[in-house]
Amino acid sequence: MSDPITKVLLKNGSTRYRFITDGPRRPNGTRRQIRKTFDTKKEARAELVRIRHQSTTGTFVVPSKITVDELLDLWLKSAIRGVEEATASNYDNAIRPARLFLGEKRLQLLTEEDVEAFVDWMLTRGRQRGGKPGTGLSLRSVRLALGRLRSALNLAVRRNWVARNVADHVRVSRDAVRIAAQQDAKRRPWDESEVKAFIEAIKDDRLFGVMLLTLIAERPAEVCGTRWDEDVDLTGAGTIAVGNTRTIVYDRSLPKGSRNKVVEKDPKTQNGERVLPLPKPLQVALVTFRARQAKEKLAAGAAYEESGYVVVDELGRPFKTDKLRREAHRLMVQAGVRKVRLYDARHACLSWMANNGVPDTVVSAWAGHADLSFTKRFYVHPDPQSLRAGSDKLGELLAS
DSSP states (O other): OOOSOEEEEOTTSOEEEEEEEEOSOOTTSOOOEEEEEESSHHHHHHHHHHHHHHHHHTOOOOOOOOBHHHHHHHHHHHHTTTOOHHHHHHHHHHTHHHHHHHTTSBGGGOOHHHHHHHHHHHHHHOOOSSSOTTSOOOHHHHHHHHHHHHHHHHHHHHTTSSSSOTTTTOOOOHHHHHHHHHHHHHOOOOOHHHHHHHHHHHTTSTTHHHHHHHHTTOOHHHHHHOBHHHHEEOSTTOEEEEOOEEEEEEOTTSOTTOOEEEEEEOOSSGGGOEEEEOOHHHHHHHHHHHHHHHHHHHHHGGGOOOOOBSSBOTTSOBOOHHHHHHHHHHHHHHHTOOOOOHHHHHHHHHHHHHHTTOOHHHHHHHHTOSOHHHHHHHTOOOOHHHHHHHHHHHHHHHHO
């Protein structure tokens, strides 16, 4: 059998050693030939052996000029197959930082140091929207972006574009985790006294019933998606069905300035679909709100929009979640209470239920969670009043 390595005499009189061999077949099954040239026969022999071995074992990395941005395009196309539009938008948003910082880099030249620099950039100045541009992203956003990049690189490994995933062992620094934990500690839900102060201050406001909906632990998208005829029963004891959400999706295919669009969908999980008995104060507030909407409809005439949603303005136009958030913050300022996220109002309700004797299974079902431990870990916070109750019980023990 002839030696596949041939001696090549160049015009300048120097000698090189060249071979042509078969590599792994292309995805469409066609033959792939690899041609290499070296200064010495020993180097050529070593490379030939390596290529043949890796082609046989399926570990050969095919030379490619694909960039990180092109890889992310391929990964995203695969990742969003069969998912909801809102989830697809979240995936797209999560990889935007990687596109900005690493997108033009050749995939096969990407190093672990590049990924570490990417993480540091996100933590210090990676924000582009949703806050002040040029500031750091939240720890959650950084971890999401890193996780999606890691997943995309796994795809590259499977397709033999890279030998290993250079993001596998990259982690957020301990200092960043510590700072984020300190910031989370400062952001705490309302306690019982703050909830009561808020309710008392806004009881005459048009949106009183809407704010009570947020306080019974409905998510903002669930509140905005609630419909009078399909979801609310104000007869008898009264119930409210949680089965429709109105959420905002950022769509980059739309013109700038109008990329936030509303998407309606069912809750993420079967547990998210639930029917809650209406607390009596909320039932009364919703009766009052519906009567007020009837008067507003008469006053507006043909200008009134028959949307069917509970949470609408004076012309019947449904709220988006950002509008609901702005109105809630306006009322918090008006009431003179600490401004919190609407999700923190939800946490306050669930914490109060858990800390006042409501069984864990009921709290979890009320929140729409499938995992009881998840509810307890992330939504239930021991407020000062609850800790005082524990102190009183310990006092009884110590005094005996």
